[in-house]
Amino acid sequence: MEASLDISNLPSRSFSAGEIILEQGARKSQAYILQSGTLSVSVSGNVVCKVDTEGAVIGEISALLGCEVSATVTAKTNATVYVIEDFNNFLGADSAAALNVAQILAGRVVNMNGHFAQIRDEVDALQSSSGSSRSRLRQMLYDLEEFWATEVLVIRPRRK
The missing domain is CATH 2.60.120.10 (Jelly Rolls)
Known part of the structure; x- marks a missing residue:
């Protein structure tokens, strides 16, 4: 973008x-x-x-x-x-610039979400592999889910 x-x-x-x-x-x-x-x-x-x-x-x-x-x-x-x-x-000092940067960063999040979904699908497909690999893959997936759960966009009203 x-x-x-x-x-x-x-x-x-x-x-x-x-x-x-x-x-x-x-x-x-x-x-x-x-x-x-x-x-x-x-x-x-x-x-x-x-x-x-x-x-x-x-x-x-x-x-x-x-x-x-x-x-x-x-x-x-x-x-x-x-x-x-x-x-x-x-x-x-430039609200239009700030909006443009916000849009770029939001686009990155959308792309990362797509990659995350693809990785999750691949991990799910590998679930049938050997026990130690499956355990490692589950931990990686858990870590990724924890990462995505840490940051939420919060908008608060400006105080007058």
Whole structure:
């Protein structure tokens, strides 16, 4: 899903191939928008994807939640990003941008739900396998169900 954000006044920063942009475990309030280049995303040292789409946003989850960065992002090639120094303030000042980001994140949840359902179906199909495998698969499924049960969107009225 794509969003339209006013990035005309954002500073940009260049990274050389191999340079770390975000490091897993760090705390950052910044988010970045890929201007050019290719980025590598890894979790616990394992590469999980590459990002090469101009306009791709990275670091938004940790910036929004004020939590640790969940993945290390490294410039795979020379890369340039726009820097949003305080992502929450950026979104707070632009309700259209905030809505676009919310729509993108909601789209991710829909995709993850689809993947979860597919994994659940595959686990169910493997239930007939050997006892130890079945037990491990049940535990994985239980862990996934616990994960999905932890976060619920709650909207509270604004107090006047």
